[in-house]
Amino acid sequence: MYKIAVLGDRDSVLGFKALGLDIFPTEGTEEARQTLHKLAKEDYAIIYITEQLATALSADINRYKTSVTPAVILIPGKGGSLGLGAQALQMAIERAVGADIG
Amino acid sequence: MASATINPTRMELNRLKGRLKTATRGHKLLKDKRDELMKQFLEIVRRNRELRAKVEKGLEEANAAFTVASALMSPEMLEQALLYPKQSVELDMSFKNIMSVNVPRYAFHTKNEDPAEIYPYGFAQTSGELDAALDALANTFHDMLELAEVEKTMQLLAADIEKTRRRVNALEYVMIPGFQEKIRYISMKLDENERGNITRLMKVKDMVLQEAHEFKQPATA
Numbered sequence: 417m418y419k420i421a422v423l424g425d426r427d428s429v430l431g432f433k434a435l436g437l438d439i440f441p442t443e444g445t446e447e448a449r450q451t452l453h454k455l456a457k458e459d460y461a462i463i464y465i466t467e468q469l470a471t472a473l474s475a476d477i478n479r480y481k482t483s484v485t486p487a488v489i490l491i492p493g494k495g496g497s498l499g500l501g502a503q504a505l506q507m508a509i510e511r512a513v514g515a516d517i518g
Numbered sequence: 519m520a521s522a523t524i525n526p527t528r529m530e531l532n533r534l535k536g537r538l539k540t541a542t543r544g545h546k547l548l549k550d551k552r553d554e555l556m557k558q559f560l561e562i563v564r565r566n567r568e569l570r571a572k573v574e575k576g577l578e579e580a581n582a583a584f585t586v587a588s589a590l591m592s593p594e595m596l597e598q599a600l601l602y603p604k605q606s607v608e609l610d611m612s613f614k615n616i617m618s619v620n621v622p623r624y625a626f627h628t629k630n631e632d633p634a635e636i637y638p639y640g641f642a643q644t645s646g647e648l649d650a651a652l653d654a655l656a657n658t659f660h661d662m663l664e665l666a667e668v669e670k671t672m673q674l675l676a677a678d679i680e681k682t683r684r685r686v687n688a689l690e691y692v693m694i695p696g697f698q699e700k701i702r703y704i705s706m707k708l709d710e711n712e713r714g715n716i717t718r719l720m721k722v723k724d725m726v727l728q729e730a731h732e733f734k735q736p737a738t739a
Contacts, residue, residue, distance in 0.1 A: 493581070
């Protein structure tokens with residue numbers, strides 16, 4: 417049985433609690449990084465993380481790209497979308513094709 | 519590039535021919551795998567784009583409502599309202615095999631079946647915007663889950679396509695030409711040896727004939 421975690425600043429993630437997801441409000445980058453790695457080791461299959469937080473953690477997030485669990489998925493936080501999710505998509509395409517196709 | 523380290527022997531030639539055959543077959547298979555993976559990948563990318571747009575829109579809506587709610591209510595009240603969720607989600611993960619890439623499939627079930635049961639608070643002390651925020655979140659959640667599945671699939675496929683592509687290229691541009699070159703080198707060497715052998719035999723035959731001739735001549739004279 418797996419769990420779902422939501423990682424981000426307090427206001428962005430609080431609502432997910434009502435849905436029954438596990439929320440981990442974090443403010444500092446370092447704290448977020450540690451939480452992310454801790455969650456990855458536990459049985460969290462999906463970790464949603466706000467884009468605002470993800471900007472500082474891209475190296476840590478990339479580490480989980482090739483492993484089956486967890487799926488680290490970027491979601492827009494309360495500041496709106498930064499287009500990072502679309503950027504991740506573009507990177508995956510580039511990786512697969514070997515060239516940047518528009 | 520015919521390296522000096524290979525033995526120009528018939529055994530080596532046979533071995534290389536076998537390897538070339540295997541490499542060619544592997545190349546064809548891997549190329550097919552790559553093409554099929556690519557086809558799947560592009561489909562998933564398209565799906566991912568759709569879902570992401572939907573999720574971002576939904577979450578934006580939820581966040582906007584939530585911001586209003588948190589402005590209308592004190593942080594303590596908000597916290598208290600959401601402190602003890604009625605709903606809980608459990609996630610089941612199974613795997614689907616796409617061209618020998620294992621990708622996760624998620625299925626979730628909620629403890630509370632009633633979709634109206636997401637509000638973990640009484641309505642008396644909370645603002646209506648909070649209801650709207652939770653409603654938007656609940657509506658988006660399905661898409662979010664699918665997005666997670668699609669995005670992970672996409673990442674795993676991308677990694678595997680990259681690997682397969684490298685293998686195909688290595689076979690096509692390094693291994694197979696290398697084998698062909700070596701085979702050519704060995705067969706030329708063997709042919710050269712053969713020709714050398716024939717001329718040597720002809721020479722020996724000439725010498726033998728000459729000797730026999732000279733041997734015969736004094737006898738007749």
